[in-house]
Amino acid sequence: MNSPAYSMTPKTHSEVAPVTFSATGGTYSDFIDIALSTVYDDAVIYYTTDGSCPTENSAVYTGRLNLASLPNPCALRAVAKVDGIMGIPVDAVYEVTAESVSSNVAQGKTPYAKTLDMSEDLYFQSDTQKVTDGTFDTSSNYLVSKPDGGNADRTIGWMIIDFGAIYSIESVQVSFWHDNHFTYAAIQLSTSADFSTGVTTVYSNSEEIAAVTTTETEWANGNAQGKKFELETQAAARYIRVTGRSREDNNKYTMISEIAVNAADLQNVAWGKVAYAKTMDMSEDLNFARGSETITDGKFTTTTNYLTKGQPGELIEADYTNGWTIIDFGAIYSIESVQVSLWHDNKFTHAAVQLSTSADFSTGVTTIYSNNDEIAPKTTDETAWANGNANGKTFKLETPVAARYIRVTGRRQPANSKYCMINEIVVNKALHAEIPAFGSYMVEAADQDGFEYERSLTAANGMTFDAILAKLPARLRLVDSNDQIGVYNGTWVCESYTKGDAGETREGDYHFRFVVEEGVENAPVDLYGVTDIVVTVAGVADVGDLQAAIAAAEAKTQADYTASSYAAMTAVLTEAKALADRDVKSQAEVDAMEAKLTAAVQALIEKGDVTALKALCESLAGKKETDYTVSSWKPFAEAMAAAKALVDDPDDAGKEAIAAAKAKLEEAELAARGDVAALKGAYEANQRELGVDSADRRYTRQTWTDYLAAMADALAVVTDNSDSDQTAVDALLSALNASKAALVVRADTAEFAAVVAQYRAEEKKYSKASWEDFALVLRDTESALSGEDLSQEELDKVIAAFEEAAEKLVRLGDTTRLNALIATEVDVSACTAKSVLAYVTALEQARLVANGISSETEVNAAYDALKNAIDGLEKRGDKTELSALLEEAKGYEVIGTPLAEAMNAARDVLDDADASEREVSAAYEALSAAMQNNKADDSCKSMLGAGSILASALALAAAVLLKKRFSVKK
Numbered sequence: 025m026n027s028p029a030y031s032m033t034p035k036t037h038s039e040v041a042p043v044t045f046s047a048t049g050g051t052y053s054d055f056i057d058i059a060l061s062t063v064y065d066d067a068v069i070y071y072t073t074d075g076s077c078p079t080e081n082s083a084v085y086t087g088r089l090n091l092a093s094l095p096n097p098c099a100l101r102a103v104a105k106v107d108g109i110m111g112i113p114v115d116a117v118y119e120v121t122a123e124s125v126s127s128n129v130a131q132g133k134t135p136y137a138k139t140l141d142m143s144e145d146l147y148f149q150s151d152t153q154k155v156t157d158g159t160f161d162t163s164s165n166y167l168v169s170k171p172d173g174g175n176a177d178r179t180i181g182w183m184i185i186d187f188g189a190i191y192s193i194e195s196v197q198v199s200f201w202h203d204n205h206f207t208y209a210a211i212q213l214s215t216s217a218d219f220s221t222g223v224t225t226v227y228s229n230s231e232e233i234a235a236v237t238t239t240e241t242e243w244a245n246g247n248a249q250g251k252k253f254e255l256e257t258q259a260a261a262r263y264i265r266v267t268g269r270s271r272e273d274n275n276k277y278t279m280i281s282e283i284a285v286n287a288a289d290l291q292n293v294a295w296g297k298v299a300y301a302k303t304m305d306m307s308e309d310l311n312f313a314r315g316s317e318t319i320t321d322g323k324f325t326t327t328t329n330y331l332t333k334g335q336p337g338e339l340i341e342a343d344y345t346n347g348w349t350i351i352d353f354g355a356i357y358s359i360e361s362v363q364v365s366l367w368h369d370n371k372f373t374h375a376a377v378q379l380s381t382s383a384d385f386s387t388g389v390t391t392i393y394s395n396n397d398e399i400a401p402k403t404t405d406e407t408a409w410a411n412g413n414a415n416g417k418t419f420k421l422e423t424p425v426a427a428r429y430i431r432v433t434g435r436r437q438p439a440n441s442k443y444c445m446i447n448e449i450v451v452n453k454a455l456h457a458e459i460p461a462f463g464s465y466m467v468e469a470a471d472q473d474g475f476e477y478e479r480s481l482t483a484a485n486g487m488t489f490d491a492i493l494a495k496l497p498a499r500l501r502l503v504d505s506n507d508q509i510g511v512y513n514g515t516w517v518c519e520s521y522t523k524g525d526a527g528e529t530r531e532g533d534y535h536f537r538f539v540v541e542e543g544v545e546n547a548p549v550d551l552y553g554v555t556d557i558v559v560t561v562a563g564v565a566d567v568g569d570l571q572a573a574i575a576a577a578e579a580k581t582q583a584d585y586t587a588s589s590y591a592a593m594t595a596v597l598t599e600a601k602a603l604a605d606r607d608v609k610s611q612a613e614v615d616a617m618e619a620k621l622t623a624a625v626q627a628l629i630e631k632g633d634v635t636a637l638k639a640l641c642e643s644l645a646g647k648k649e650t651d652y653t654v655s656s657w658k659p660f661a662e663a664m665a666a667a668k669a670l671v672d673d674p675d676d677a678g679k680e681a682i683a684a685a686k687a688k689l690e691e692a693e694l695a696a697r698g699d700v701a702a703l704k705g706a707y708e709a710n711q712r713e714l715g716v717d718s719a720d721r722r723y724t725r726q727t728w729t730d731y732l733a734a735m736a737d738a739l740a741v742v743t744d745n746s747d748s749d750q751t752a753v754d755a756l757l758s759a760l761n762a763s764k765a766a767l768v769v770r771a772d773t774a775e776f777a778a779v780v781a782q783y784r785a786e787e788k789k790y791s792k793a794s795w796e797d798f799a800l801v802l803r804d805t806e807s808a809l810s811g812e813d814l815s816q817e818e819l820d821k822v823i824a825a826f827e828e829a830a831e832k833l834v835r836l837g838d839t840t841r842l843n844a845l846i847a848t849e850v851d852v853s854a855c856t857a858k859s860v861l862a863y864v865t866a867l868e869q870a871r872l873v874a875n876g877i878s879s880e881t882e883v884n885a886a887y888d889a890l891k892n893a894i895d896g897l898e899k900r901g902d903k904t905e906l907s908a909l910l911e912e913a914k915g916y917e918v919i920g921t922p923l924a925e926a927m928n929a930a931r932d933v934l935d936d937a938d939a940s941e942r943e944v945s946a947a948y949e950a951l952s953a954a955m956q957n958n959k960a961d962d963s964c965k966s967m968l969g970a971g972s973i974l975a976s977a978l979a980l981a982a983a984v985l986l987k988k989r990f991s992v993k994k
Contacts, residue, residue: 040111049116055092075099178277191287199250201279206268209243213261224259294451311336344443358424365416367445371408372434379427468503484610504548589629596624632679654747660692698753724813734763771819794834801829837883866893901944926954
C-alpha cells in the first residue's frame with residue numbers, strides 16, 4: 025500500500041511513491057544483496073552508487089545488487105519514474121567490514137582509456153575488469169584504437185581509473201605484463217578527471233611523459249606482482265592513470281596486468297586547502313609571512329609560519345601579530361581527529377583549536393582545545409601549549425563532529441612576543457561513504473542574467489542538432505532545492521532528435537534538457553524538466569506559392585520601371601530564389617518571403633515622360649531669390665530641385681512622381697518683398713514723439729506694452745524685409761498706428777488713495793456690522809489702486825462704488841458728554857416720585873447707550889432725554905398754609921358751590937403725599953379766591969360778582985383735580 029501522501033496516478037514528482045530498499049543502510053559483515061522495489065508495475069528505477077542524484081542517464085535497476093559488486097563503502101541512491109514523472113530520490117549507505125575487504129580503492133572499478141594527449145577515447149582488447157580485480161596474475165590487457173580492435177589496432181595511451189571519491193592515497197601497485205620492458209612509463213594521481221590540477225607523479229622514466237622520478241630508463245616487472253610505491257606523504261586523489269610502451273619486437277603499445285591503489289584509514293580534509301587568517305575578533309584580514317601552503321601540505325616539519333599585519337611574504341617581526349589561522353574544507357565532514365603543530369621550540373598561551381559549520385564561527389562550534397577562558401572555555405589545566413616536537417598535538421574526538429571550518433590560535437611566550445606561529449594543521453575524517461546533501465536537483469531555471477528564457481522554439485524541418493543547440497542558451501542560472509544559486513555552463517540533450525535518410529526530421533515536439541558540464545562539484549541535476557525547452561519541428565515547407573511569386577517577378581521587364589524600384593525588386597527576388605533552393609527552411613520563412621517578394625513586385629514604379637516638366641523648369645529658371653520673400657522662395661526652390669532631379673535622371677522618374685513634381689512646382693507661388701518706406705517713417709515719428717522706453721509710466725501698462733510690441737515688430741521688418749510681402753508690411757503699419765491710438769493715460773490716484781487710507785485707519789469708529797459690508801468694497805478699491813494700469817474712467821468707477829459703500833457706514837457716537845451728564849450728582853430726595861421715576865428711567869437708558877456700541881444719533885438722544893428728566897424734576901410742596909386756609913374755610917356758615925369745589929380740591933392735594941410745590945400753590949390760590957367770593961347771605965350774587973377771578977380759580981382747581989386723578993389712575 026502506498027502512503028496517502030503519494031498517488032497511484034501521480035501528476036507531480038512529490039506524488040511519486042519512493043523506492044524501497046530491501047535492507048536498511050548500515051555496516052554488514054558480509055556482501056549481502058540489495059533489492060530495489062516500487063509500488064508501480066510499470067515504473068523504471070534509476071540508481072547511483074556514489075551518492076549523486078540519479079537521472080535518466082543513470083544505471084537502470086534490473087535485478088538485485090550484491091555489495092561485492094559495489095564500492096565499499098557504498099552510497100546508494102535511487103529514484104522511480106512513472107508515467108513520465110520522476111520522483112524524489114531516497115538513499116542509504118552500506119559498508120562491509122569483513123576481513124577480506126581491501127583498502128584498494130581501485131578494485132572493482134571500471135577502467136577507461138585515452139590517448140596520451142587525453143583528447144580521444146581508446147578501447148580495451150579484452151576484459152577490463154581483470155585490471156582491477158585485485159589479483160596480480162599473468163593476464164594482460166591491451167589498448168586499441170577502435171572498438172573491437174584487433175592486434176593491428178594496438179596502441180599506446182593512458183589507462184585511467186575513477187575511484188568515485190577523493191581519497192588519501194598511501195601506496196600504489198602496478199603490474200605491466202611481466203615478460204616485457206616498458207619505456208615512456210608513468211603513473212600519476214590527480215583530483216581532476218583531465219589531470220589538470222592536483223597531480224602527483226608516482227613514477228616516470230621519461231621526461232616526455234612527466235618529470236622523471238627514477239634513474240631507470242625501462243620498467244621491468246620481473247614477476248606478476250609489478251612495482252609497489254609507498255608514498256612518503258599521502259596524496260589526495262580521485263583518479264589514477266598509467267601508461268608505458270613495450271619495447272619488445274617493436275611493440276609500441278601499452279600492456280597492463282593490474283592496478284591497485286591503497287587508501288589510508290583516515291582522510292585529511294585540510295590537505296591542500298588554502299589557509300587564511302583573521303584578527304582575534306574575526307573583523308579584519310591578516311596575512312602569512314610565509315606561503316600558507318606549508319600549513320596544509322601534510323608534512324610535520326620544523327618550518328613555521330607567522331601571522332602578520334604587513335604584506336604577505338614579508339618576514340618583518342615588527343608586523344607579526346596574534347590571530348586565527350582558518351581552513352575551509354569545502355564541505356561539511358564528520359571529523360574524527362585533529363592534529364595541530366605550533367612551533368615546536370616555543371610555548372603558547374591563549375591557545376585554542378575550534379571546529380565550526382559556519383565561516384564566522386557563530387554557529388555549530390566545537391572547542392577541541394583551549395588553555396585560556398578569554399578565548400574559549402578551557403578544556404585543559406595547561407596554561408601554555410608546548411609541542412615538544414614537530415608533530416604537535418593530536419586530538420581524537422570521542423564522537424565525530426560535523427564541521428566545515430577549523431581555526432587555530434596561540435600567543436607565543438615570552439610576554440613581549442605576542443604573535444602566533446603555525447607549522448601544520450591536519451583534520452581527519454573517516455573513510456566511510458557520505459551521502460551528498462540531498463536536494464541537489466533543480467527547482468528553478470533562468471538565463472545567466474536571471475531572466476526567463478524562451479521555453480518553446482520552432483525549427484525548420486531538417487535542421488541539424490548543432491543548429492538547434494546554437495539557438496539555446498549556453499549558460500543557465502539555476503536554483504537547487506537547497507536554495508543554492510549558481511550560473512552553470514552545460515549542454516542540452518535530446519535523444520529523440522534525429523534525421524532520416526532524406527535529411528528530414530520527423531515532424532513534432534522535441535524536449536531538450538540542460539545538463540551541467542562535467543567536473544562541477546555539487547552541480548544540481550534536472551530531474552523534473554525544470555530547464556526543458558520544447559523545439560517544435562514543422563513539416564517540410566511547401567514552396568509552390570513562392571515559386572509562383574518568383575515566376576511573376578522574373579516576367580517583369582526592366583525598361584518599363586524605374587531603376588531603383590526594379591533594383592529593389594530584383595534584390596528580394598535573389599533572396600527568394602536562395603530560400604527556395606535551401607535544404608532547411610520553415611513554412612513561416614517561405615510564407616514571409618513570398619509576401620515580401622509579392623510586395624516588392626507591387627512596389628515597382630512605372631517609368632514616365634519628363635518633357636513637359638523639363639519645359640516648366642526652363643520657364644522658371646530666371647527667377648531671383650532676392651526678389652521674393654524667404655518663406656515663398658523656399659517651397660518654390662524645393663519644388664524646382666525635386667523637378668530637376670527627375671529631369672536629370674529620366675530612367676528613375678516614375679509617372680506619378682513626374683505629375684506630382686509638376687503640380688507642386690506650379691502651385692509654388694512666389695511673393696514679392698514689400699516696400700517699408702511708410703512703415704519706417706511711422707516708426708521714426710513715433711520714436712521721436714513717444715520713445716520706446718519700457719519703463720515709461722505715462723500710459724497704462726497694457727496699452728504701452730502693446731505699443732512697444734508693435735514698434736518692435738515694425739523695426740524688425742524695417743531692418744529686414746526679406747520674408748515680408750506688401751500685405752504683411754501694410755498690416756504692420758496699421759497695427760502700429762492702432763497701438764498708438766489705443767494708448768490710455770494712467771490716472772492720478774494719490775488724492776483718492778489718501779481718502780481710502782483714512783477710512784482704513786478709522787475702522788474702529790464705525791459699527792462692526794456696517795464695516796463688514798464696507799470692507800469688501802474697501803479691499804477691491806485697494807486692489808485697484810495697487811495696480812499700475814488704471815485709467816481715469818476706471819478710477820471714476822472705483823470712486824463711485826467706494827462712496828456708495830461709505831454712505832452706508834454707521835458712525836459710532838462720542839459718549840464723552842453723555843458720560844459727564846451721567847456722572848452729575850442730582851439730589852432727588854425732595855422731588856416728586858413721578859419726576860424721580862422719569863429721571864431714573866432716562867439715566868438707566870443713558871448708561872446702556874454709553875456702555876454699548878451705539879451710533880451718534882443714539883448717543884445724542886440719550887443725552888437729551890437724561891437732560892430733560894433732570895430739568896423736569898419737581899420738588900414736593902409745603903402744605904401748612906393750605907391746611908390752615910382749609911380749616912378757616914370750614915368755619916364759613918354758608919359755603920357756596922365754588923368754595924365747596926375749591927375745598928375738595930385742597931383736600932385732594934393735602935391727601936396726596938407726592939403733591940408738588942406747584943400743585944400745593946395752585947390749590948391754595950384757588951381756595952383763597954373761592955373764600956373771598958363766598959357770601960353767606962347771598963351766595964348766588966356773590967358768586968356772580970366774582971367775575972373772572974372765580975373762573976380762574978375754578979379752572980385751576982379743575983386742572984389740579986384732573987391731573988391728580990390721571991396720575992392716580994396711571
